Amino acid sequence: MPRSPVRPPPEALGEEVRRVWNANAAFWDERMGDGNSFHRQLLLPALERLLSLSRGERVLEIACGNGQLARWMAGRGVRVVATDLSERLIELARQRTDLRGTAIDYRLLDASDPGALARLGPGAFDAVVCNMALMDMPSIEPLAEAIPSLLPAGGRFVFSVTHPCFNTGDSRKVASATDEGGRFEETLGVEVRHYLSPRTVRGLAMLGQPEPQPYFERPLSLLLGTFLRAGLVLDALEEPAYPSPEPASAPWHSWSRFAEIPPALVVRLRPRPRRGGPAPFRAPPGRPRSPRRRHAGGGGGAGVLGPTRS
């Protein structure tokens, strides 16, 4: 994936993110539709397990894009408030949702604006979800600080991101071929040379998108630490990968060929139980834990895989 450092002054970054997502909105909406293969095969099974939604629950979605996950949740009887920074994406999300006759409350909201987050109301949601967007935000502290007050005790915050270790601007997919004593072996892997220092780079979420977008890369300690410091506790974590390598029909650099390397990370956090408060949440027994079990039979889609992030 092409990369170049982004160096506008920090206060201009949020505005630049909005500008780029508005510029890419029509392309993104057309390609994402109601979920591309990366979303449906990799992310959705993990999100479904970690969100554990029940009918009638209230869910806040942060950075909903064209509303594909919001529509999926609403289809399960959940009451969804879906928000995004991009006016154009919110408009497109509404259009797609109106065509279906689904009820979703779409709102324009910058997740780095503490005032806007506070106005959503204390304890207003059973769950907050942010799918593949924290790495698009220059600042995640305001969101982290707002979440404990948006949720009741036992509520959950679930997010997914491009994997901070393997799917970054620095990570390179590499292919090697060796003759192991007469046995020809091809191996695919990921080479990482930069990880610990947070960086801002430009890159592509989807091949062919009109403008590269800024990415704000954080190591795991910083990403998770931001939420832990804000009073949340880590409750579940999945690293979905494609179930088995795709046949050679997929390009060699397609994530669907890397069954041992997860391109995404999906995390669930909960507000830290208060002393003397309600008992910490316990996951119901019998819920499948391994991402692999639900992925059997899935193959990688064409087009949006390849050298892009999702």
Ligand SMILES: C[S@@+](CC[C@H](N)C(=O)[O-])C[C@H]1O[C@@H](n2cnc3c(N)ncnc32)[C@H](O)[C@@H]1O
């Ligand atoms: C990769 S897209 C993911 C969209 C959607 N969650 C999905 O999975 O289809 C990233 C989204 O983050 C949104 N975004 C970036 N910064 C944001 C911010 N500060 N507040 C709210 N949304 C933001 C963008 O407008 C874009 O819709």
